[in-house]
Amino acid sequence: MTTHAFPAGSPAGPADGRKDTVLITGLDVRAANGSGTDAFWQSALEGRSGIGPITRFDASGYPSRLAGEIDAFDPAASLPGRLLPQTDRVTQLALTSAAEVLRDAGLDPAVLPEYGVGVVTANSAGGFEFGQRELESLWAKGPRHVSAYQSFAWFYAVNTGQISIRHGLRGPSGVLVTGQAGGLDAVGHARRMLRKGTPAVLTGAMESALCPWGYVAELTGNRLSTADRPEDACLPFGKHAAGQVVAEGGALLVLESAASASARGSTRAYGELAGYAACFDPAPGTGRPGGLVRAARAALADAGTEPSAIGAVFAEGAAVPELDAQEAAAITEVFGPHAVPVTAITSLTGRPGAGASALDLAAALLAVRDGLIPPTADVGRVPASHRIDLVTGRPRPLAGDAALVLARGHGGFNSAVVVRRADRP
Structure with missing residues (x-):
């Protein structure tokens, strides 16, 4: 790999908080x-x-x-x-x-x-x-x-x-x-x-x-x-x-x-970090819904992207029935029933704490780069109540050039990232 230095006085991006790719x-x-x-x-x-x-x-x-x-x-x-x-x-x-x-x-x-x-x-x-x-x-x-x-x-x-x-x-x-x-x-x-x-x-x-x-x-x-x-x-x-x-x-x-x-002369990128958002769940006992839907919608808004432009959702995939049902409901609320392919990398890697969402993000970047959605492991029958289109068995072509990554942390953390294909800097 060729290495490049930052030229003296090279632009470092907006220092005033304005958005840059x-x-x-x-x-x-x-x-x-x-x-x-x-x-x-x-x-x-x-x-x-x-x-x-x-x-x-x-x-x-x-x-x-x-x-x-x-x-x-x-x-x-x-x-x-x-x-x-x-x-x-x-x-x-x-x-x-x-x-x-x-x-x-x-x-x-x-x-x-x-x-x-x-x-x-x-x-x-x-x-x-x-x-x-x-x-x-x-x-x-x-x-x-x-x-x-x-x-x-x-x-x-x-x-x-x-x-x-x-x-x-x-x-x-x-x-x-x-x-x-x-x-x-x-x-x-x-x-x-x-x-x-x-x-x-x-x-x-x-x-x-x-x-x-x-x-x-x-x-x-x-x-x-x-x-x-x-x-x-x-x-x-x-x-x-x-x-x-x-x-x-x-x-x-x-x-x-x-x-x-x-x-600095860099000629390629894995993708663009187009949107990010995070929020907390309401306090237990309030009866209010969790924050994953808010995080997902805020990340889409931050990216200037409509749900229809997302070609795949890289889900947390907790593998705990209650948590899976919550995430499936959130995906369905944002996109509609069976409206977007969903995959869960943790089925193949296990769950390495914070590293799990980093792996999901890496997989999403590679998916938008190559136009392929990696499959979830064979999980058997998906309950009809989930109403999601889970990718299993083999890779599936990615429609479009963007993907959404979802993650939750114990204690009420919710985060979402939108990545987009980037042909070059």
Whole structure:
């Protein structure tokens, strides 16, 4: 990939809050069904699942024993040895992905303006595996045996910090903690940075908490699938949907204003971030409907797009009957019954917290780029009451050049993003 520097005095996008086209010029994916953008996309189009028995610890005594693990990840192959004892697996995944997404975008930190690139990520759990290891040392050996790196390695903001430090990205930074909605919220916040004048922002979400401590935290929500067979584990919108599957992974992206991308000579983009919106659910007990419809409609309005222009909805796909029914009702309210193809990537990858919506966003960008909607895994019969057109079995051609991504986070977060095809900056 050819790298390009920002020319001296290059346009950084409107500093007064005016809208400018926001492009995704770099993309990297880490998922249970394929790491690397091309591998992930090929698996998604083939409907190939990455869900399987947990191997990272002995889960035989747990009611849920399946997960979406990333296989064959060797952090020592891509990171310097000094970083390995300082970082949790989630940060090692994020650092590896960050290097790849910068390369993919053609951004060389060595020739970038000092404050030219920001970093904003989302995370829900932080470095659970690192934290568990140090707690075990504290319990068994005493405080002198706890690593000093524990002070930051567990923290949910550590991915943003370590990426910034390693690549010298000294622009505005931040972290979002909004559950599964976080992957979209990070991208929305990155767009705000662009509109305030930052030329480019590395953004997205990465998660990994597949250790006993992290798994117990997931089990307390009582939403995990207890299926024994991988093909029965994650069935979003299916009649027999019975829970979620924990996973690791996510996606990182480089966002740029069209003016910035053009100024540095970038010649391609995965797509345009055309619209974003977020809102909260009403307080429990009010009887008022959830906020997903409002988020979807606001994102469409932000994009200047009518529902009829959307070629596919990339759904959260919670695989919990009550939550699936709510999302299906929201999609139907916005688009009409059976009016738009719907797909759920989590059926293939599992649910890696904030990384799940980042994976959905990556899949939506690749779908509008290639004109293909990846299928949901075989979930069996879809209840007629859902009234949605769920894509299963094989990819389906995408009508039009735009897609809507939906996400919800535990506690009432709702987010939506509209992406559009972009032929060039």
